[in-house]
Amino acid sequence: MDEFSAAKTAAGVYQWRGELVAAQHRLPGCAVDLGIAEMTPAEAARAGARTMIVGVVNVGGFIPEHWVATMVEALEQGLDLAAGMHQRLNDIPAIAAARDRTGRAVLDLRQPDRAFIPGSGRKRTGKRLLTVGTDCSVGKKYTALALEAGLRARNIPADFRATGQTGIMISGRGVAIDSVVADFISGAAEWLSPDAAPDHWDVIEGQGSLFHPAYAGVTLGLIHGSQPDALVVCHEPVRTHLLGFDYKVPDLRRCIDMNVAAAQLTNPEARVAGISVNTSRMEPTAIDAAIRDIETQTGLPCCDPIRHGVERILDVLLN
């Protein structure tokens, strides 16, 4: 996997809260580099850092044993720890012992801190946008954050609603929707974006893909519970196979149709407002033509939020 996928949490926090990031700390052999200062836990503590964040994600969300010593050292140096793995840092004896010894905080942000109930399907007030995609790690969180910023810049009330650990670290709230009890996926999504003022937009971070053999259940429950008025479909044109899986990336048109059909169960008005294209691995000279192709093919505004911003999608959304 490339840097963006393997260190997705680190990259996301640095992209959106870079002013709070003091340094990176990499274990031997790490191929990922955010291009920022490298510090040991001791150096970072002296530089004013307060928390070590586990910035790497892996399938299954487990904590490899060779990470533990570094995390214990961070606690010993006076840092708090935060992670968004399925496996809880607090369940690892050496980390729990260091936590108790040092009095530092160990935050397992992927664990729901409240109980949920099944979804009701009841229509809520206010407007909602959900980012969906052809695969994982394709730009759903970035696009949602960019849309929140763009709406607010137009003086339209909007709230980013985090559904994953990185989004929670960035926005300070939300629910890791892939970590709730399966029966409560749509119920947790309903809780996440409650009734709101008629002109208010909740911009909900999507997860997974309806075409993903591991994660589509989470995606569908999130779609149903979110009751989106608008979908933005995120896509990476040069990706041929789902990241880490021997499955083809779905056809964009089919992906649009399936997501709209799913969303219309709980919100018959659901429609697609635009396509967010991740061009980070494309030849710069090929980007404009690829975007024009997608616009012609879909009849929807298409842009890379990092390269072009999201104004063209907002224009359609608000029309």
Add this chain to the structure above:
Amino acid sequence: MDEFSAAKTAAGVYQWRGELVAAQHRLPGCAVDLGIAEMTPAEAARAGARTMIVGVVNVGGFIPEHWVATMVEALEQGLDLAAGMHQRLNDIPAIAAARDRTGRAVLDLRQPDRAFIPGSGRKRTGKRLLTVGTDCSVGKKYTALALEAGLRARNIPADFRATGQTGIMISGRGVAIDSVVADFISGAAEWLSPDAAPDHWDVIEGQGSLFHPAYAGVTLGLIHGSQPDALVVCHEPVRTHLLGFDYKVPDLRRCIDMNVAAAQLTNPEARVAGISVNTSRMEPTAIDAAIRDIETQTGLPCCDPIRHGVERILDVLLN
């Protein structure tokens, strides 16, 4: 809700393991009746019963406070307790205290007793059938058990694979798929029906419906993880709305198409082998015509497993 829905667990255990059932015990005001002997916990213990099963299901799977005294009494009378609710009996202080005092067992069958990982999407050997449906409580478990029995009667190796608490009580194994961490739905389904001999059928109990605003995520993850070669679609023709929800029952043809499309992601050979119709609330004189209509409309064999058996579906399945 009608008896079958409210006391679904009691009804299922009695239907399939009636020889092990000593009696029912109902709280004041209970409108459900299995039509069998009524006993107090003390009487049941004297009659040879060994376990009190919580036979009622509710949305959210919680234990109302007024049930607790009866369950404590059962433990005091020497019975074990078993339940398949999301809320754990073992977490209720009065029940935990009675358990420790009496040394009886308290089994929370909906809680996974092992860790899961995300699905891999890797194709497994052996054959698989999954029951799906237009709604909850429409006959998916009964149909799967009837198909297992029918296959075995034809000397074809087959195993019922339980995905809900009632199925686990009946078959003594399985996983309550709606209770695993959402990220692991399809992974748990993959674990449930492992590689098998080429002529072996796993007959997997379906859950929920792709058209259900609360539970479709579980349904989709179960479909993907099950990799079914064959689907049997369960349907109740006289039901107009999803049980307990202000949502219409989906059109049968559309339900078939969506389930096949979903299943073909992880098994391109997936097809529908038949329609299982629940006629329990239909006028007897209307049944034959309704079944003929569905057969004409879908081109698939259609039967009520309780009334007609499942031989016609098996004939198509094995052809």
